[in-house]
Structures are given as structure tokens and as C-alpha cells.
Amino acid sequence: MSEQSPKERRIILKHTDDPAYSNRISSYLGVGGYENLKKAFGMKPEEVAEEVLKSGVRGRGGAGFPAGMKWKFLDRKSGKPIYLICNADESEPGTFKDRQIMYKDPHQLIEGMMIAAYAIGAKQAFIYIRAEFHEGARILNRAIDEAKAGGYCGENILGSEYSCDLVVHRGAGAYICGEETGLIESLEGKRPNPRIKPPYFPAVLGLYQCPTIVNNVETLCNVRHIVEMGGEEFSKIGKPNNTGTRIWCVSGQVMKPGYYEFECGALTLGQMIFDVCGGLRPGRTLKAVIPGGSSAKVLRADERFSGSLKDGTAFDWGLEDIPLDFDGPMAAGSMSGSGGIIVMDDTVDIVEAMANINAFYAHESCGQCTPCREGSLWMRKITQRMCSGGAREEDADLLLSVANQIEGRTICAFGEAAAWPTQSFVTKFKDDFIKKATDSQEERNPKSLQLI
Amino acid sequence: MISPSKDELVTITLNGVEVEVPNGINAVEAAALHGHEVPHYCYHPKLSVAGNCRMCLVEMGTPMRDRATGEAILEEDGRAKIGWVPKPVIGCATNVSEGMHLRTESDLVNECREGIMEFLLVNHPLDCPICDQAGECRLQEFATDYGRGYSRYVERKNVKPKRTRLGPRVTLDDERCILCSRCIRFSQEVAKDDVLGFVDRGSFSTLTCFPGKELSNNYSLNTVDICPVGALTSTDFRFKMRVWFLKETNSICSESSAGCNTTVSSREGIIQRITPRRNDLVNDTWMTDSGRELYKSVRAENRILRPSAGGKDLPLKDAISQVVDSLSGKRIAVVASCHSTVEEQVLTKRLIDSTNARTFLRGHFGEDDGILLSADRSPNLRGALVTGLIDQYPEDNLNSLNDALSRGEFDAVFVMNEDLVASGINEENLQNVTVVYLGTHSNSSSKHADVILPGLSVFEKGGSFINRSFIIQAFDKSVPGPAGLQSQVTVLAEIIKHLSEEDGTPSELDDIWGLVNNLEGSVLSSLLYSEVKKAVVQLDGSAWSHLNFVEQSALHYPPAMLAAK
């Protein structure tokens, strides 16, 4: 459990860490649970969807695409059933927010999902939960049973004509199961090989080739609050184009790692690290920060970021000045991704960190498409060798070139997720990579390696 | 997938030049129509699109439209402004539409291809010197075009199984596999025998058979053909021959009435393998495994290599004189064959007419597999109908001949190809008649024959067959026949010449077609042999539509092109 910071604005995590609050329906009903479902059912589905559009809420799963807009892309003409899937595969390194919601406040997610299902006219809804979350699946299943018993889910919801079953599906134990089309394949019982887009856009040809909406856990929870406040009111939280709150997951070498919910743009990266998280360990200095999960490009502590924002305002930031919302990290050349902030101080060996990240992507690539499959393992092998005394000066450029050959040429965004860390680490910390080579040469002193 | 009508033409701009292409075809095909090869591995025109190899990356743009008004946005010079997709797109999954711009030749495209080639080779064993695919390998070909020429890879290569037996006829080398999934898609979509899949992930992904299953269906060798690299190999052909030594001849499979188009590959007169040849109206790019085995009969033990009479070898000329002597003026039964070519059937018919003989013909029927092995296990039953040898649908036996022989209606039986006893002829009935056998392999007919005339196998002669859809297809001679043997048409022409008063029975295929063209009212009469040799010719089979053909589902096997219509 993270200690709540006084400046937080907790909407999604409002009750989660209250010792008196449990994940049972009684607790949820006690804080006004399922009242918004009733409110939504008093509206037309299109009206609910309209509120979500107005709210401007952007997806919390990584790409930050406006949820209301995504729902509009649904192919309603096909006459095929529509499916709603909650992406609860949370496996981006550095991310641990969805888990808090599901373990501690599952009914909030169920309510959000049933409202979303009603709004898009879903025939059936799924929660695709990361395989390792055994307990989470158990909690969700119990919560769904409770919700069904209360008439909040399943047959004739709230006594209406509308029925929508909700099923928990345990994931297949791979990061790529979180990519929405890989997830859909996996849910269909196959290998989670992401699909080519075009033509397989989920909103048109998704689960079982039917129109499908995939949204992240946090995104769907927000839907409940949008109905409560109204889209207009919700959009006033945070900043324009960056509405609502975000749950940031801070890990790495800070005094108080944890999850913190803030209004978008309410604080800067520096405030997050030094105020909210209690700063670095004594005597350490900041070296680098990955702002949005391991896939996001790394930011160097002494970098400067300048340019102009979408609305035209010029900015000139140090790392600590980057506002924590969607657009801030983006403007700094990285992204807020899934909200996983990974902090590295001066004790971190950058090449080792790179090797660690590369090992992850080489292990998790589904192996379907050539650049990602071969490139991710190649990068892993290079950095592993570099960390085992075999670094060469030319490795930095080679790594960069391999990453450049992956980016933008793959089936799914995993390619970028694997390439961006390398591209940014190597460009921004080239000296560290070169130094590895010089050090390696000393280590490789032939005398010390002689057999005796 | 949505597939718009492919009949209408659209104008696209391909590498800066405006060209017309059928609407909705993909960029790989569109570029190919205008002479630009887009290298590809996973895309196969007869399989679903997987889009995994990324070799076909191209640049694509479409005319920009104003979001609000929907009107086209124009450049200053009045031409449509093109919105180029910022990233390269895969050509195999990009369907052309009016006004689309494509660049298949550009710096970015070349850079993509070079990148993919490098990636495909980093963990590849580079064992071309011992690889069967060498010489017909897409990896080798595109490595020549887009390879770096040196390796930047200093790490250890992945190790994978080198010789996995996937089934009785297919052996897999996983290290060479580029994971294109063609073989998996073929098994699912065409053979309908879903037994292949990948295990493990990332670069360690490995093709394998599902536990407890094997790749043993009768189409398994097609996976070897479509494997773009040397991963899937034919256990029969493996390590036998370098492909650049092979002479390739266009042929037609004689296994059944499907009439699959094939390529017969031989070296120094010995056939090494048979592979399918693309024909979108007949067999797409597939054929059966069993059809590929047929070449083995050419050098089988029971092959008849010399003419003989009464158990003694004799020159062909003398054997023919004996045949003429024993047939002339006799009551003759001719057992014609639906394994004969159209040309042989024309001459058989001539022999029958000139000797007032009676015709018997046996059909060969079996199970219909719904794909390319049809219930009619002979290549040319339709030929027998078209050439007028028969007008009834045959039975799968020669019982009527047996009855006639019992009643003593004949003095002599002239048999082409058929095995008389296996076709229901009582051996006793053969005691009192003269039997002449013209065939390639010994069987009960040759055992009872007074005179044996050897013939050439389908690989050793040219001719044509009419398949189950009444498509007439010609094939060439692939290898020379055994020393001293003549083709069946030569032998038949010789016999006819001596038996009848008629002159000028030709023995050259072109000349026989002269006869064919004179057949009045025949569906063949307006055809030229040169036409048949060049193209697929669809005959009008309506005159026989009342017959109860044994081919059921396979009669209507829809090649992908027809199915799409």
C-alpha cells in the first residue's frame, strides 16, 4: 500500500486504501456504488457515450487514445454482436495501478464496465486478466457473483431489457497478451499473435471477427465517474486534452516508491520524485527517468526539452519541470504510456539497465514478425555481451542501427516498445556505452584469463 | 476480409507513373503487373495474408480530403495532394484503390528490405552448400539483391532442431525456417488438416507438429513447395540432386481426372521429382503427394521394355506384323482406355472403325477427396467421350466383355493398358481368343497376351488429356522412353495402316490433330493443337451433362480464383 500524499486527488483510488473498506459489494454499496449504473440506465445508450466523448477521457492503457472517439469507430452496420473487453493484462514493466483497482475495489471496475457495455450495446463483456494475478481473478469472480446477485450485471440488468454477461478470462502469461489484438487472439484460444491492421481493427473486426472495444481497467473505471459528474464536469479535471486524474506508479531509487493519483498536469516530474516520493536516497543524484513504463523513451537528468506545445505555448523544461499528464512527457520526446515512472540514480549502470530492458523485450516478442523477433534478441545479445566483458566501441552504433531497423516496420507497437528504449538509451548515454567498451578491454587483460 | 470487386480497373501511381490495375488487388500483385517485383516471403497468392515477414514494405499514399467538406485537397499545380502514410506499409495487405500512390522503389523501401534481409540472416545457419533449396531459394535470391555482403552479427546463433520428421514425406530443418507461416496456413486452409504450429516465442519460435499428430495428409508435400527457404524438405528428394541440374518439362498429372498441372524435373533422362505448376483454373498451385510418386513407375520392375510374342522377344516391326496377322478379318474386341491420350483415343477409334471391332472401356473409380484427387482415377475419361470412343458412362469393370467372351462372340481381344483379369475377365475366357496387349507394365493382360507391344509412359510422350471440367490440356515429353520403343500413336498408326485399306493414318501429334479437326460435330473440330499446347482451353461439355459423373464435390473444386467470383 502506498502512503497517500496530501496533494493527491483520488477519484479512482478514493476508497482503496481505507482500512475500513473491503472489496466486497457491501463496502461498495456503502459508498454509493452502482448508483451511477442506475443513472446511466435512465439515459439512452447514445447519451452515455456522448458524455464519455465530452469528458475527453483518454485511454490509460498506453496509447492515450480518447475513449469516446474509439467507441464511435464501432462498426454498427454489420449487425454482428458487439463485445467489450477490459484489458487487465497489466504487464508493462514499472506499472502496477490496475492491480490496485481490481484487488481492492473490483466493483468500481464492474460498474464502469456495465455502464460502458450499455453505452456501446455490448452483447458480452470480458475481463482479460494477467495470468499471474491468481488472486485478482478470484476476487473479480466473487465480485461478479455478488453483482449478478444484486442485478447489476448479467441477465436483465437492474430489471431492464438489457442483459450483458461478464466473464473473467485468465491471461496466457505473456506481455504481448496485453496488445489488444494479441489479447483478442488469446481470448479466442490461440497464440496471442497480434493481428495486422488493416484490416483487423478491433472496432470493426475484433473478437470472433465482430466489432469489439478494448479498454484499460483505469479507463473503464473513469466511465463510472464520468456518468456521476457528467462529461462536461469531468473534463474540467486536469487540463484540456488531458482530463481526469492519472495513477502514476513510481518505482526505482526513490525513498517512497508507490502509486499516486493526481489530476493531470497537477504536478511536475520533479515534484513527483522529490516531494511526493521523498526524493532520492541520501547522497545520490538523479541520472535518468523513464516516464511511462519501460517502453517509453528514457529522459536524462540533465537534458533540456524545448519546443512548443500543441496549443502554441513555448516551453523550455528541465527534466524536473515536465508536467505529469499526457502531453508533457510527449512534448519531452517520450510518453506517459501506462504511467510507470522508473527512477534511476547515479549508482545505476546504464548499460546494465539497457541489458535488463532488452532481455525483457527479447523474451516477450511474440516472434511473428521479422524485425521485432530478430531485432529484439539481437539487441539482448549485444547488451548481454557488453555486460559480460565483451563490449566493443562500435556496439553503441550497432544497437542504434538495429533499433532503427525495427521501429515502424512491425505488425504491432511492440516493435516501438522494444526499439524506443534502445534508441533513447544509446543516444542519450553514448558515453556510458563507450566506457563499457574501454572497461571491457581492461577486464579482458589476457594475463588474467590465462589457464593455469 | 472485405474484397471489393476485382473486375473494375483503377488508376494508381506506381513509382511516379500512372498505371491501371484491377481494383482491390494488393500492392504486391499490382506492382508485379507493371514489372516491379516487390520481394515477399509470407504472402502467397493462394493463402490468407499473414503480413509477418515484412519483406514487402512499400510506401503508400492516398489523395487527401478535407475532413469537413470531404473535398479533395489540391496542390498548387492543381493535382491531388497526396497524404503519404508516415511509416512504410506492407504491400501484401495494402489493397489498391483509385488514386493511390505507391513507391516500391525508393531509398526507404530499399532500406527496409536490407534491414529485413539482415534480420532474417542473423540466426540463419547459412548452410546453403548442403541445402536442397539452394538454387531456388527466395532467401538466397533476395540476399543477393538486398544483402549487406558482410555480417554485423558477432553473437552466437540460435540452435534449433535440424531434422524433424514431420510426417512420412516431409522433413523439417527448423534453423532454416523464417517463420513465415505459409505451411501452417496451407495446412489449415487448403489441406484442412490443421497439424502444424509454432511453439516457444520470439526468435526461439519453432515450427512443429501438434503432439501426437503428423503431417501425413495427401497434400503434405505442397508445404515443401511453398516453403520459401530450405526448412521443409521432401524426404524423397532430400540430398538427391542440385536443382540447377534439373531439366523442367510442363506436364499434366495422370492420377485422376483433376488434371493438375505439373513440372517434371529430370536429369539425364531420369526423373527426380514432380512439382505442381500454377494454373488458376485447375489446381491453383497444388497437387497431391500421391501424384508426385507416379514417376517411380517409369523405372519399375514390371515395366515392359521389349516387344514379344509367345514369350519371345522380337523386333517391333515383326511384332506388329504378327498382330496384323492375328487380327485381320477377325471378330475383334478392343479394350480402349481412359488412360490414353486424346490422340491415342482418336487412333483407337480409327482402328475400331476400320476393323468393325466392338469397343469396351473400363472406368477407374475411387474415393473423392474433395480437393484434387477426384473419384475418377483416370486422366482422360472425358477424352473417350469427346473422341466418340464411348457414348455411355463406363462401369468400373469389363463384365460385359466377359459375358461376350463367354458367349464366344470374339476371336481376338486388343487391350490398351487395362488389366483384364483385375477388370473381371474370367481367365478361361481368354484361352480361346487371341490377346494383344499394348501397354507399359506387365499385368494379367500381358500374361495372357499372344503378342505384347510396349508403350511409352505419360512422361515419355506428348499428348493431351481432358480433365473433369472439360478443360483440354497438353503435356510434353519429359524424358526419353526406353531404347527402341515407339509411342502408342506410332504403334497404332502402323497397325491401322496394315489392317485397313485406308491410307495415311498419321503418327505425329500435329497430324493427328488434322484428323481431329475433320471430325464432324466434334467439340474439338475447331481447335488447333498449337492452341491447346499454349493455353487452357475450356471445351463445351454440355452434350454429356446428362451423364452421371462419379466426381462429386471434387467436380466443383473451386480454385481460389473461381471461388472469389
Ligand SMILES: Cc1cc2nc3c(=O)[nH]c(=O)nc-3n(C[C@H](O)[C@H](O)[C@H](O)COP(=O)(O)O)c2cc1C
Ligand atoms: C506490447 C503491448 C502491450 C500492451 N499491454 C497492455 C496492458 O498490459 N494493459 C493495457 O491496458 N494495455 C496494454 N497495451 C495497450 C493496448 O493495446 C490497448 O491500446 C489498450 O488496452 C487500449 O485501452 P485504452 O484505450 O483504455 O488505453 C499494450 C500495447 C502493446 C503494444
Ligand code: SF4
Ligand atoms: S512487433 Fe513483435 S510482438 Fe508485435 S507482432 Fe511483431 S513479433 Fe509479435
Ligand code: SF4
Ligand atoms: S517451414 Fe517454411 S513455410 Fe513453414 S513457416 Fe518455416 S519458412 Fe515458412
Ligand code: FES
Ligand atoms: S509478404 Fe507482406 S509481410 Fe510478408
